[in-house]
Amino acid sequence: MTKFMLTDEEKQQYNRQIIIPGIGETGQEKLKKARVVVAGGGGLGSVISTYLTAAGLGTLRLVDNDTVELSNLNRQILHWGKDIGKAKATSAKEKLSQLNKNINIETINVRIEESNVSELVAGFDIIVDAMDNMPTRYLLNKTAIKYGIPFVHGAVFGLEGRAMTVIPGKTACLRCIYHGTQLDGKKPVLGTTPAIIGSIQATEVIKYFTGIGTLLTSRLLIYDGLNMKFTELKVTRDKNCQLCGDSNHTERK
Amino acid sequence: MSVNIKVATYLQPYIGGKENLEVEGKTVRECLNHLVVQFPEMKEMLFDKDGKLLDYISVFISGDVAFEDQIDNPVKDGDILTILYVIGGG
Numbered sequence: 001m002t003k004f005m006l007t008d009e010e011k012q013q014y015n016r017q018i019i020i021p022g023i024g025e026t027g028q029e030k031l032k033k034a035r036v037v038v039a040g041g042g043g044l045g046s047v048i049s050t051y052l053t054a055a056g057l058g059t060l061r062l063v064d065n066d067t068v069e070l071s072n073l074n075r076q077i078l079h080w081g082k083d084i085g086k087a088k089a090t091s092a093k094e095k096l097s098q099l100n101k102n103i104n105i106e107t108i109n110v111r112i113e114e115s116n117v118s119e120l121v122a123g124f125d126i127i128v129d130a131m132d133n134m135p136t137r138y139l140l141n142k143t144a145i146k147y148g149i150p151f152v153h154g155a156v157f158g159l160e161g162r163a164m165t166v167i168p169g170k171t172a173c174l175r176c177i178y179h180g181t182q183l184d185g186k187k188p189v190l191g192t193t194p195a196i197i198g199s200i201q202a203t204e205v206i207k208y209f210t211g212i213g214t215l216l217t218s219r220l221l222i223y224d225g226l227n228m229k230f231t232e233l234k235v236t237r238d239k240n241c242q243l244c245g246d247s248n249h250t251e252r253k
Numbered sequence: 254m255s256v257n258i259k260v261a262t263y264l265q266p267y268i269g270g271k272e273n274l275e276v277e278g279k280t281v282r283e284c285l286n287h288l289v290v291q292f293p294e295m296k297e298m299l300f301d302k303d304g305k306l307l308d309y310i311s312v313f314i315s316g317d318v319a320f321e322d323q324i325d326n327p328v329k330d331g332d333i334l335t336i337l338y339v340i341g342g343g
Contacts, residue, residue, distance in 0.1 A: 044343045132343035157340035160262050178339045179320055180309030187342035194343065222337075224262045227272075233335055234316045 004033045004058070010102055014056050020212075027210035028056060032103075034209045035059040037121050039112055039140055040130030041088040042066070043189055044154050046078035047198025048128050048205075053096045055206055059104040060096070063120055064088040065111040075191035112136050117143045126208060128201055129153045134181035141166065141174035145244050152204045154197040158188045159225030161197035164216055164235075165204045169244060171217035176238035196223055256284050256328050260336045267294045276334075281312055282324045284334055299336070309339040 006025055011018065014028050034057050038049050041064030049062050066088050068079040076088075083091040089107035096105045110116060112131075117139055121127055127144050129152060131137050137153070144151035144166060151166040153174055166173045200221065207213045220233040239246050259273040268274060269292065276291075278284035285306075289296045299310055306312070306321040313319070313335040319326055328334065 040343050042343050130343050132341070134339055134341040137341065154343070155340045156342045157263070160340060162340060177313075177318055177337075178309075178311055180307065180339055182309055182339050182341040189342050220337075222261070226262055233313060233337075235313065235318065236316045238318055 004029050006032065007102075010056065013100075013102065017055065022212035023210050027212070030209045030211075031056050031206065032058040034126070034205075035124045036061070036126050036128060036205060037124045038062045038128045038130055039120075039136070040064055040132060041076075041078065041092045041107070042072065042130065042132055043075040043156065043191065043194030044198040044201065045130035046076045046092075047195050048130055048154075048202045049092060049096055050078060050099065051199060051202035052128075052205060053100045053103060053105065055202070056100065056103060057205070057209075059124075060106070061120070061124065062089065062092050062096075062105070062107045063110060063112055064092070064107070065109050075189055075194055077191070077195075112139065114139060118147070121147065121149060124149065126150045126152065126205055128205060129155075130198070130201075132187070134178070137174060142243055144168055145173055150208060152201045152208075154194075154201045156189055156193040156197055157182070159190050159193055161193050161223040161225070163197050163200045163204070163221045163223075164219065165208070167215070167217055170237075172235045172237040173241060173244040175243040176241045177220060177235050190225065193223070193225055196225070254279055254328055254330045254332070256330075256332045256334050258284065258288055258334045258336065261338060263338060263340075264295070264298055264336060267298055268292045278328060280325050280327055281314060281319045281334065284328060285312070285324075285336075298338075307338075311337045311339070313337070 018028050036057050041062050068083040068086050078095050079091045087109045089109035093107040145168045148168045154163045222231045276284045276287040278287050315332050
């Protein structure tokens with residue numbers, strides 16, 4: 001018996017997804033073996049980490065250096081009124097570890113920067129983007145490309161959201177589709193927008209590990225909550241991409 | 254060339270609340286200029302004061318991205334040109 005075989009309790013705990021065609025106990029064991037970094041513990045990170053914890057992703061590392069504020073509570077569902085002033089890493093760990101005692105949850109209270117990002121993702125199988133700013137997203141995308149780690153992008157603004165999965169060297173990366181950063185200032189967000197986009201990102205992670213379905217690669221999914229429409233923009237990997245373009249292969253591992 | 258331009262939600266109020274419309278032009282720049290002629294408020298949403306495409310705007314020509322360096326790329330009749338701006342919240 002390997003350490004990734006399911007216990008009787010786990011078979012019962014994850015039964016409703018084990019019976020999904022294509023997942024089965026083998027797929028659940030793959031999830032148990034999976035190591036995921038969730039970068040950000042805010043609106044997107046709350047939803048992504050909750051569903052990945054519930055789904056039994058074996059090792060979940062959540063990175064966030066913020067503290068919980070009153071204005072977070074409309075959307076950051078891992079953090080509650082009693083948590084105001086507490087580190088989001090601490091607040092997240094309290095909730096997630098109660099949700100599922102059968103996985104390894106590690107929360108790290110640091111700011112993701114050029115100097116520590118390699119260490120934060122080393123040994124992990126996938127990076128999930130739950131950041132609240134573009135510079136750190138670009139840094140995570142760059143790191144994912146450098147080490148060949150799949151990257152699941154998500155972002156929100158008001159009632160609009162976007163998501164795309166990046167398989168380094170094979171599919172369009174974040175730099176193939178965006179260059180700049182959004183204007184400064186407070187970003188409006190309705191709580192349901194990260195709920196939808198974060199759920200899509202968590203779905204992508206589960207599909208990636210279990211191998212079911214078709215990933216959201218080289219397709220930018222655009223959610224327009226105002227008009228309640230989902231549109232898909234097919235995007236081509238940019239051969240001239242400053243990061244993953246054909247002339248930059250040497251940068252990748 | 255007749256090209257269909259689609260704009261992201263946030264920009265739709267600047268083109269009369271529409272999601273898409275037809276413009277004429279042989280290049281991405283000409284198409285965007287034709288859009289701006291019809292909807293002058295779009296100018297500052299797309300271009301800086303030197304007339305360069307803002308760095309947080311991405312234009313896709315039927316899937317291929319165009320930033321400022323590719324703005325003179327040709328378009329074909331029937332192309333769909335999608336204008337997105339970066340969104341960065343989480």
